[in-house]
Amino acid sequence: MPKLTINGQTYDAEKGKTIIQVADEVGIEIPRYCYHPDIGVEGSCRMCLVEVKGSPKLMPSCATPIAEGMEVRTTTERVHEAVRYAMEFLLLHHPIDCPVCDQSGECWLQDYYMAHAGHDSRYPLGQKTRRLKAFSLGPLVKLDQERCILCTRCVRFTRNVTKTNEIQVFSRGHYSEIGIFEDRPLDNAYSGNVVDVCPVGALTSADFRFKVRVWFLKGTPSVCGGCSTGCNNRIDHSARPEGGGIPGYSAGDGKIYRTVGRRNVEVNKSWLCDEGRLSFHALERWPRLRAGNTSVPAVHERFEAIRKEYGDFAVAGLASATNTNEAMFLMKKYFKGNVDFRLGKEEQLYQERQDDLLRRFDKHPNTRGALDLGLTAFNGLRGLRERAEKQQVRGAWISFHPQLVGDDAPEIIDELRRLLAALEFSVVSTTHDFEWVARASAVLPMAAWSEEVGTYTNYAGRVQITNRAVMPPGEAHHLHHMMAELLFLSGVPTPHEPAAIFEALSREVPAYDGLDYDAIGLLGAAALPQPVEVTR
C-alpha cells in the first residue's frame, strides 16, 4: 500500500492505481476528457495534468501510476495555466453552436470552460475549420465532427469494450477526424454507449436528438427492466408540465425521454445495450389501460366464495417476472403459496448469456427474485391452464407485464387465451389494453416498469431497487398496493410501503436475510446464495 500526498493530504492507495483513480476515490476533482474508468487510458486531452514533486514537467494524472511518497498538487498556478491552454486549443475550432447542440447543459466543454478557462476566442468565427455535421454513424448515433475534440473515447469503446472497431480516427495532425469505414456502420448491440461516453456534443443519440433540452429533465436512478442482467440506469423524464398548460401538451403524468447507463462495476460497468436503452419505448407500443371494470374488494369477494366452495387451492395467482419482489411476496401470501410466474422457460434461461457483454436470453428482470421467493407451485402458465381445464383451479389472478425487449411469444398469448376461457373467474391486472384481455372476467390496470418502486433480483442474485420515474396512467395501481389491500380484506394487516414490505420479506425469505432498502442503496446488494429448486 503506497502512501501518497495529494494537495497536502496523505492517502493510502492500492498499488498499480493511477493518480486520477485515487483522486476520484477520495473526491478530488481533476478535469478530464479522454480518461474514462471503464475504457482505458489514452492521455490525449492534456486536461488532467498535475504537478508531481521532483518531476520537471506536469504529469498526466490518468497515465501516471502512484508511487510511495509521491507528492501531487492539483491546484497550483502551473496546473491552472496548463488546463487553461489545453482548453483554448480544444475550443480553437469549436463552432460554438450550443443553441442547437443536444449536449449543451451537460457538456463538459461548457463546464470546464466556466470552471477553468473563460477566455475570448482568438480565432474569427468565419475562419474556423468547417467539417461534417449531423452525419449518421449508425441507426442510433449521429456525428458532428466540428464539435469533436478527438478524445477518442468512442474509438476506444468500440476497440476495448465491444471489440467491433467501427469508429476510427482518420487522417493525421490537424486533419484528423473521427469516422467510420464506408461499408461498416456503427450498428453493434451497444452502439448507444458512445453517446454516453462522448464528453461533448460530437456524438448525439438519434433517438433522443432534439426531443427536449436536458435541463428540463429529472434523472431517477433505476434498474433496466429489459432482461435478467439488471443493468443500472438513470431514467431521464420530464420534471414539470411543459408549455404552461397549453391544452394537449402538458406532461401531467410525466414522460420518459431517455435512459442512460449508471455506473455499477458489479453489474454493467457504465454500459447499457441498445435494446435496453430503448426499452422504455415499449410502454408506448400499445394503448395504456387507464381504468378497470372491477374493484379489489369485489375481486376478493369472488375469490372468497370460490375458496369456500372448492377449497383454498381452487384460487391461484400467476405473477409476472417483471413484477417486483414486494408484489410477488404479497401475492404468494394472499394465494397461500399457490402462485407461479413462468410464462415460458425463464428458469432455464435466466443465466444464459446472449453475448459476452451484458445481454441475457431471459427478457424478464426479476426471474431470480421469483425463484428465490419459491413461486413455483405448478408448471408455469401451462400448468395453470391444465389445472383450470381439469377444474382444479377455478379462480385466478393473472398479472401480465409485456416484455420490454422483444415480443412475448405468440404461444404465450394463445395459452393465456385458453386459460381465460377455462377459468370460472379470472382477474387480469395488466399495463396495456391488449386485445386478449377483454376475455377476462375482470380487468384491473397495473403500474408498469418505471412507474413503481420495488426491488428486482438479477441473474446473479443481486437485489437492486427500481424507482418510480413517472406516475402510472389513469387509475392504474401498483400491484403491491392491490395485493396489500386483498390481504387487508382477508384479515392480514399489511404495509403498503415497498420498504416496509421488503422488511417483512427479508424476515421470511432466507436469501434476503438482513437486507433492507438502506443496505441495498443505489448500487444494490448481493442476496445470500441459496440453492434454487425448480419443479417442472
Add this chain to the structure above:
Amino acid sequence: MIPVKGGYAVDVPIINVSERARREHASVWSTFKAFAVTLRHLFKSLFKGDTPTIYYPEETRPYSERFRGTHILTVRDDGSLKCVACYMCATICPAECIYIEAGEHPNPEIEKFPERFDIDMMRCIYCGFCVDACPEEAIIMSREHHQSVYTRGETIYGIEKLMARPGIDAKGPGYRPNRALAEAKIFNKKDQSVCVFPSVVDERHPAVLYESMIRRRGSEQS
C-alpha cells in the same frame, strides 16, 4: 413657500394648504373665473383645433421604440425562420407560456428548427425575457397589442401567426435589445471573417460574453 429642512436629504418646498385654501375662498367672482376658463378651452378646441382627445383606435399615441407588444418571429433572407429551437426563451419564460417542438432541418448547417412554436398569449406577461435570451434574434417584440379574439383557442399563437401579422409593418418593431448584435452579424458565422467579439463586448449585450464581463469586472476591482 419657504424651503424647510424637514429631515430630508434635499430641500423640499412645503406648501401651506390651509393658507392657500383661504386665498381661494369661494365667492361669486371666482365662479365667473371658472366659467372663463371653460369657455376659453371651448373656443380653443372649436376654432384652433387644439384638442387633447385621441380618436382611438383610428389614432394612437406614438409608442416607445422599446414597447413590449405581441411577439414576432423573424426570418432569414430566404424567408425561413431564424429560430433554431434552442429553448432559451422557453427556459427563461417566467410564465412558462412558450411551447416548442424541435425538428431536424434538412440543411446540416442549420440543423435544428422549430416544428411547433406556440405562445400562450393569455399566460404571457410581456416581460421581454424571451427576447433578451434569444441567441439569434429570432424572437423580437412588436408595438402591436391588439389581441382580441373570439375563442380561447385563438389566443395560442402558432408559427404562422407569429411570423407575419397585419399591422406589424405599420407600427414597426418594438423591444429589440439584440439589434446591434444582429446587425454586426455576430449570429451568422458564415458572414464573419474578422473576430468581432472582443470589440463588440465593450458596449454590447452582456449575455453574449458573460464570462468576459466577469473577468473584466474582476480586473477592475483588483
